[in-house]
Amino acid sequence: HPAQYEHLIVSVPQPGVQLIELNRPKALNALNSALISEINLATAAADRDGSIGAIVLTGSTSRAFAAGADIKEMKDKTFAEAYSEDFIANWNDLTRIRKPVLAAVNGYALGGGCELAMMADIIYAGDKAVFGQPEIKLGVIPGAGGTQRLPKLVGKVRATELILTGRNFSAVEAEKWGLVARIFPAEQLVDEVVKVAQEIAGYGGLAVKAAKESINEGLLVSLDEGLKYERKLFHGLFSTKDKVEGMTAFVEKRQASFKGE
Numbered sequence: 001h002p003a004q005y006e007h008l009i010v011s012v013p014q015p016g017v018q019l020i021e022l023n024r025p026k027a028l029n030a031l032n033s034a035l036i037s038e039i040n041l042a043t044a045a046a047d048r049d050g051s052i053g054a055i056v057l058t059g060s061t062s063r064a065f066a067a068g069a070d071i072k073e074m075k076d077k078t079f080a081e082a083y084s085e086d087f088i089a090n091w092n093d094l095t096r097i098r099k100p101v102l103a104a105v106n107g108y109a110l111g112g113g114c115e116l117a118m119m120a121d122i123i124y125a126g127d128k129a130v131f132g133q134p135e136i137k138l139g140v141i142p143g144a145g146g147t148q149r150l151p152k153l154v155g156k157v158r159a160t161e162l163i164l165t166g167r168n169f170s171a172v173e174a175e176k177w178g179l180v181a182r183i184f185p186a187e188q189l190v191d192e193v194v195k196v197a198q199e200i201a202g203y204g205g206l207a208v209k210a211a212k213e214s215i216n217e218g219l220l221v222s223l224d225e226g227l228k229y230e231r232k233l234f235h236g237l238f239s240t241k242d243k244v245e246g247m248t249a250f251v252e253k254r255q256a257s258f259k260g261e
């Protein structure tokens with residue numbers, strides 16, 4: 001329910017699509033604890049909601065997806081406090097969402113903003129998007145996956161250069177390196193990503209969830225184990241009504257109607 005969120009705007013722009021807009025525009029959507037908690041609540045709610053098939057995460061204005069973790073909130077935090085509360089551990093909750101999460105990045109995706117985008121399953125960028133991991137300039141390092149996910153996505157050498165210099169990079173670079181799936185004109189970005197999300201939502205939840213799960217599992221294990229995992233999920237899908245419907249529709253030369261069953 002939208003009213004429960006202070007820093008988010010949550011809507012259903014098309015059937016099956018949960019749009020979650022970060023809405024702390026005065027701080028360029030800096031990610032404080034309250035905002036992260038709300039993202040976790042809203043994505044978990046969308047994950048449970050049977051009418052939702054895909055989630056789109058974006059900023060509420062074209063200036064910023066998110067300009068990073070909230071520096072003002074971190075400035076006076078001590079090691080003892082950070083360690084005892086396990087500061088930012090809950091950021092990873094987003095990676096436990098089983099439905100696809102699509103990030104639509106307009107404007108700044110810096111530091112924790114870039115890391116949040118990398119927790120999504122697919123990143124799309126507006127043509128004026130600016131990415132970066134500038135933490136080195138604050139005397140720290142990326143703490144929410146930047147040193148882990150960026151090398152996997154763009155390669156170790158490139159990621160090391162970006163993280164050690166803190167330099168920003170453009171949507172065009174991000175796309176060239178494989179961090180971003182596609183670039184759209186900034187003003188069309190959210191509509192275009194919602195269209196992709198709607199298409200994915202139309203495939204019914206089971207195969208979509210299994211595909212996401214198999215991809216992510218494969219990134220954690222050896223190729224052999226990953227292939228076995230994939231095959232088990234593939235076999236499992238032969239028990240679904242969606243498999244019967246999808247293959248029957250093909251043979252009957254009609255559009256399939258998936259039910260997520």
Ligand code: HXC
Nearest residue numbers: 026027028030067068069070071072110111112134143144
């Ligand atoms: C807190 C932030 C912020 C942030 C911007 N603001 N980024 N507040 N934390 N990360 C606030 C500013 O203080 C300012 O508030 C308002 O947003 C507008 O920002 P300006 O700087 O005035 O805008 P502009 O001149 O256009 O510059 C935009 C910017 C710059 C280049 C994005 O704001 C910037 O460099 N921000 C910090 C980027 C960064 O270092 N991010 C990494 C954070 S560390 P006031 O009240 O002054 O108007 C991090 C660690 C992650 O993310 C580790 C794990 C979580």
